[in-house]
Amino acid sequence: MGNISEDIITIILGAGLGKRMKSGVAKVLHPVAGLPMILYPVKAAGELASLKTVVVVGHQADRVKDVLSGKDVEIVHQTEQKGTADAVRLAVESIRDFTGLIVVLCGDVPLITSETVTGLIDAHKKAGASITVLTTEVDDPSGYGRIFRDNNGSILKIVEDRDADDSIKRIKEINTGIYVFNGGFLSKIISGISSANAQEEFYITDSVEIGIRKGLKVVAHKTMQREDVMGINTRAELAIAEGIMRSRINNRHMLNGVTFINPETVYIEDNVRIARDVTIYPGTFIQGSTVIGEGCIIYSNSRIRDSRIGCGVTIKDACVIEESKVGDNAQIGPFAHIRPGTVLDKDVRIGNFVELKKAFMGEGSKANHLTYLGDAEIGSGVNIGAGTITCNYDGYKKHKTTIGNNVFVGSDVQFIAPVNIGDGALIAAGSTVTKDVPPGALAISRVEQGNKEGYAEKRKKIKMKSEK
Secondary structure: OOOOOOOEEEEEEEOOOOHHHOOOOOHHHOEEOOEEOOHHHHHHHHHOOOOEEEEEEEOEHHHHHHHHOOOOOEEEEOOOOOOHHHHHHHHHHHHOOOOOEEEEEEOOOOOOOHHHHHHHHHHHHHHOOOEEEEEEEOOOOOOOOEEEEOOOOOEEEEEOHHHOOHHHHOOOEEEEEEEEEEHHHHHHHHHHOOOOOOOOOOOOOHHHHHHHHOOOOEEEEEOOOHHHHOOOOOHHHHHHHHHHHHHHHHHHHHHOOOEEOOHHHOEEOOOOEEOOOOEEOOOOEEEOOOEEOOOOEEOOOOEEEOOEEOOOOEEOOOOEEEOOEEOOOOEEOOOOEEOOOOEEOOOOEEEEEEEEEEEEEOOOOEEEEEEEEEEEEEOOOOEEOOOOEEEOEOOOOEOOEEEOOOOEEOOOOEEEOOEEEOOOOEEOOOOEEOOOEOOOOEEOOOOOOOOOOOHHHHHHHHHHHHHO
16 A cells, blocks of 8 residues: 555444434444445445445444455444544554545445545545535434534634534534545544544544644535435334435436336345346346346336346246246246246246246246145156145155156146156146156146936935925
8 A cells, every 4th residue: 555645545444333223233234225324335436446445334343244245345343332533543543644535435425426425535535634524404404513613714623513503503504424534644633533522522623623623624515415415313214215216227227228117116236137128017126136137027016036037037926936046938926936046948838826936937837826836856848737836845855856848737746855756747637646757758647526316305305304
């Protein structure tokens, strides 16, 4: 790491519990569009090409570390929450000799974008400042630190809401908690911040007054992108952020060629990838790491999670697809449940009220209605009749059913696994298959039918007699 002024290190503050969330879960772990909110400032830091990203954790540190696992971050543990300046001090200890720019972000500001932070950095450089604080104006500033300026508009200090008198509380320009510091300055002053305030905490906001006293240039850069700097302190604010993020995600997909019949009703998480010419109907949920290929149609009220959907797939109303793969031009639903571990080859047809779990179906195979296929390997060109069940569980362990190519399975068949069905076999309707079936064979397992002539009339006479 060189002492170059263009170098950037980002510190993300994520140690707080968030009492106003009324939750046993640390605030930065609450999800926004499917991701814990701490991951959004981490993403922004990566887009800034930070030389290093330091995340300060505290409450539920192990759970936060698990969320950050695999991310290019360094973690610092604030064992006792003494305020933002104390958190920054702990982070600065690992970068003490750094003289570039230090960006401070908040772990509970998930809507932050790298564009807004870049604007702050540019303003900092242009002003030749030692500290630049990002501010904005809001209609209701209660709970936020206020930006106190002199008659010339220069910032004098930041006053926390708890320490503000009535005149300062009327100020609508607030501190967003996002800063740029010259590294050398921050390292020198951070340990000199005191806790002489209502909360007896060390506030990073006090660095503004220290910088002014030292005759350094301190700048407040106001952004008009209010939603970008929205902090999350309550469940209501979490819901607002969720709505904004959802709109951003859906707009991004529309710009990339995806059609939404009613985008306000569609929920898509941040990691989802969707190709062009996909049409999505209202009430759809697409979650996790799902990838959807070109030309798909997803009808209303379906949910897809952590799955890979091929090109030209039609997913009809009210389907659930989880941790599965669906091949090109397949048709699913309506009311189908594709459970984890299922792989469907191209041109497969899965109809209404069909459930699959850890099953493979080959090209062109179909199960059109009222069927359960679990722990099964099914070849290509197979017809599965209505009411078919693979009986895969014996009460102790799961067993596999293997069905070859071009097999015809009649309705209401039970396969008692483990069992193997050869290519081209025919399984008669109503059969219970307990043994392997050779290729090309007919398997039939039924109780012999007996007809009692005249029984219905005799029964009717007996009933009439008893009623008299």
